[in-house]
Amino acid sequence: MAAVIRALASVDATAYRALRLEMLALHPDAFTSDADEEAQRPLAWTEQRLATAPDKPHDLWLGAFDGEALVGCVGLSGRYRAKERHNATVVGMMVHPRARGQGLGERLLEALLARARALPTLTQIDLTVTQGNDNAQQLYERAGFTVFGVHPAAIQVGGRYYAKVLMVLPLREVGA
Ligand SMILES: CC(C)(COP(=O)(O)OP(=O)(O)OC[C@H]1O[C@@H](n2cnc3c(N)ncnc32)[C@H](O)[C@@H]1OP(=O)(O)O)[C@@H](O)C(=O)NCCC(=O)NCCS
Numbered sequence: 001m002a003a004v005i006r007a008l009a010s011v012d013a014t015a016y017r018a019l020r021l022e023m024l025a026l027h028p029d030a031f032t033s034d035a036d037e038e039a040q041r042p043l044a045w046t047e048q049r050l051a052t053a054p055d056k057p058h059d060l061w062l063g064a065f066d067g068e069a070l071v072g073c074v075g076l077s078g079r080y081r082a083k084e085r086h087n088a089t090v091v092g093m094m095v096h097p098r099a100r101g102q103g104l105g106e107r108l109l110e111a112l113l114a115r116a117r118a119l120p121t122l123t124q125i126d127l128t129v130t131q132g133n134d135n136a137q138q139l140y141e142r143a144g145f146t147v148f149g150v151h152p153a154a155i156q157v158g159g160r161y162y163a164k165v166l167m168v169l170p171l172r173e174v175g176a
Helices: 010-026 035-039 043-050 104-117 134-142
Strands: 004-007 060-066 069-078 087-095 124-130 146-157 160-170
Touching (some): 104 134
Antiparallel strands (some): 069 087, 124 160, 146 160
16 A cells, blocks of 8 residues: 555544544554543544644654545654653554555554654653554564563453553663
8 A cells, every 4th residue: 555654733633533433442452542432522632632742742643644544543652751751652553454464554653663763862662552462562573662561451441351561662772
């Protein structure tokens, strides 16, 4: 698929919200966010989420577009307390079922990591993936992420608990 990957902005809020609500409902155990809870939020919340903010330089969203249609996205969410500013988390990785298995997830992740490496104060990236979501975990392992722990019963969906695998990718030497 000749999809184009570009940064998302507030103008993409309607498309991003629609993709996200569909994916949260389709894969409730893959995400910590809940489809019903998120559907209650107004479009303005999504617009705010996609807006760039000077005080949050590590927050960004990328989208994959097949023509005009948003078919995938991934985000980076920074942490801004002084002692942990060098960390950011990959969030909201999703590719619509009709666009999967063609390398879009990998392209989105690589594009996000390229932008993360260009941020001088960022030294490592972390993420969580539901235990058993092997497609996603393998995607992250191919990009260089390694497992550093497991959070038992991290989320509860429909009365069942799921563990989250914790992964990290150093972007540069930190000498720790
Ligand atoms: C996880 C997810 C984002 C992967 O997206 P994707 O676009 O299918 O990812 P890729 O195409 O890059 O890789 C997926 C597979 O396709 C294969 N692939 C990549 N390019 C390919 C191509 N051109 N032709 C055929 N297969 C290809 C990859 O080798 C990979 O195989 P694997 O599953 O055996 O490891 C997607 O499945 C998804 O949205 N899942 C539901 C939500 C979710 O779990 N999100 C992660 C939350 S942590």
